[in-house]
Amino acid sequence: MTITDNSIYLPKDEMPRNWYNVLPQLPTPLGPYHTPDGQELPPEALAAIFPPGLIEQELSDRLWHPIPEPVLEALALWRPTPLVRAFGLEKALGVTSRIYYKNESISPSGSHKSNTAMAQAYYNKQAGLKRLATETGAGQWGTALSIAARHFGLDIRVYMVRVSLDQKPYRRVIMNLMGAEVLASPSQMTKAGRAALAADPDTPGSLGLAISEAVEEAAGRPDTNYSLGSVLNHVLLHQTVIGQEVIKQLALADEKPDYLIACHGGGSNFGGLATPFIPALLEGQKFKLLAAEPAACPTLTTGTFGYDYGDTARLTPLMPMYSLGPDFQPPAIHAGGLRYHGASPIVSNLLKSGLIGAETVDSAEAYKYARIMAQSEYIIPAPESSHALALTCRKALELEQQGQPGVLVFVLSGHGLLDLSAYEKAPD
């Protein structure tokens, strides 16, 4: 007998050698970042917290950016990731559409965050930095950057939102194991943290405050830079390895996609899948790029487009994006990585120009399909990824009703093995 191979692999040598920069191909140019008084932000304003290599990428008009060899070697530890045909899920749903998932959960951190973490750690090391400071909410980003810092020989301090740290103590265990220092935020280390603790010693903390602490530390120490896990252009750039691989893998499988779907929090996962497909879309190929966002934090579907701050403390530059406002407090849904009031400027631009779509998924629907996937594919999706999964299933069922089965691809951005409390308490 021939054994069914459910995975489409690429050989190592087919790994993307360049990152794809969508900026020069946007139908409407991306607006510049602004200072609080509405002036264009000078690039050198970013130099206090980012290395030159990343600042150059943030504002680049070059279409392709070669991936430096040490980053390529680091990514090769787990990439290319497989594109998996979800035979079990198709059967469980009773659909004749073909469903594929891009399995980013096999990275060292268990999520797509490692793609940019490795790149960011490299450019900071190259620029002579000794330390990184960052924040983490759900813990995926802190884990990924801790591993990347270890790989490239940097020290790292992670400000983890106190309530998240209490809910997910094992995230700290992993980061510590990798050599990272993990502090509950707010902390006594920063002015912002001390002020918050003085106001309320029992405050659970917030992502906005943790960002403020990490940025304050990086801005105040010449040996330390700040690192962000989503939203910014250079972060989306690093994630384009996802979409580039999917293009090659679909070609290998001789498949033309109808839907390409990823979840959306800050936008790096969705942008990493979607932007490499933009040229084909502009050439007139027919398929839909869809962002799945949580109903509890509907930035793209109900937010306002305009200049807004990236953090609650209003320390970041103003960015042209869809936003619910920096004071928006999303409810404590399990998909912590999707609880962000804003959206990446690139994804916002693509949505505004009608090149992509966005739909909301509520927690019950996300959990329903996560459970079906666990029972049919034997893989437990991260709560964030479950939103992409659920929207994919919804579209597959719609196609079935219309009698027009198609090809659907979604990104399994991470596994849920460190988020099992979400499954314990999820709606049944």
Next chain:
Amino acid sequence: MTITDNSIYLPKDEMPRNWYNVLPQLPTPLGPYHTPDGQELPPEALAAIFPPGLIEQELSDRLWHPIPEPVLEALALWRPTPLVRAFGLEKALGVTSRIYYKNESISPSGSHKSNTAMAQAYYNKQAGLKRLATETGAGQWGTALSIAARHFGLDIRVYMVRVSLDQKPYRRVIMNLMGAEVLASPSQMTKAGRAALAADPDTPGSLGLAISEAVEEAAGRPDTNYSLGSVLNHVLLHQTVIGQEVIKQLALADEKPDYLIACHGGGSNFGGLATPFIPALLEGQKFKLLAAEPAACPTLTTGTFGYDYGDTARLTPLMPMYSLGPDFQPPAIHAGGLRYHGASPIVSNLLKSGLIGAETVDSAEAYKYARIMAQSEYIIPAPESSHALALTCRKALELEQQGQPGVLVFVLSGHGLLDLSAYEKAPD
């Protein structure tokens, strides 16, 4: 540049199509199982709790057993598993030996247990059974059998040692997610459980008692069979896919091994690696097969060879094996999967005839190298697997001292993402 590929993959079609049965090749025949009065156990005595397909394998003198197609398709969901060159670990240790690990952690359950779980569920389904009953200590086996039961459409009840359930609540979450019923043992479901609770309502339970509960349930219900995750011949048979793949992968890499190492609890992981290498050993090839057992439960290195019971409650047949005695209470080390007083009859036989060796590893050494591996390979080994890792590192350092670098292979039997409490509390 050529990108380094650290993994040796086999194509799907190179998956082993047969299980390898070492019984006919043992230099000294394996003794039969015994009843309590010292008589040979009749095979039909096993029929109350095992299906015919597994009983036939338990006592077979056929060298090769074809893997049924449905089992092959199930294994193909994740097999063949990669053999990974541990470049990072070699560098961290400062050795010139080449170290490889067979990565069994990529299975749906995160451990090698899925190899036999899929086979056992299949044969029970084929024999018309509706339900399985089993016990689990650390939780790896319960997880693997829950997934396999789901795959082949069987109900399952898992008796999980109460203290383990309290320590690892997320194991229950996963098993529930797959549709399994999980009970704290002792439970009110069985005579054995009720008696234990009557004697001490607050008893933490034990693996021996959980086995008694599962066996009692299976023996008393015609629709239900019992399933065991290690020790028995048929379990080791199913695990020989590991060693068979390693043989092919080493040939692909043009490597001749000096050491082949796996951890040892009941013996299925070690047996799965070691037995396919026995023919080469008998032909005179020079390499060492080594079992790594915990210093806290040194069955192979200090136990007595003879007929003994497989469980504390003395419900099982007597088996010819090394044992510390059914009343031996190993301390509560983190490697829960290695806390077993006995050893598989096959591994015991191989050790007695001098074909394999065994060495102990204490918790501090296991943890030390687990940490080094996490920081150099970015993968967190299960506490059980850390024993094999530690012994491998010890041997690599010895070879280095002797100026004779070699080739070492160990089985990473599982990942530690669901055992992070072990890393939280481990010796520093």
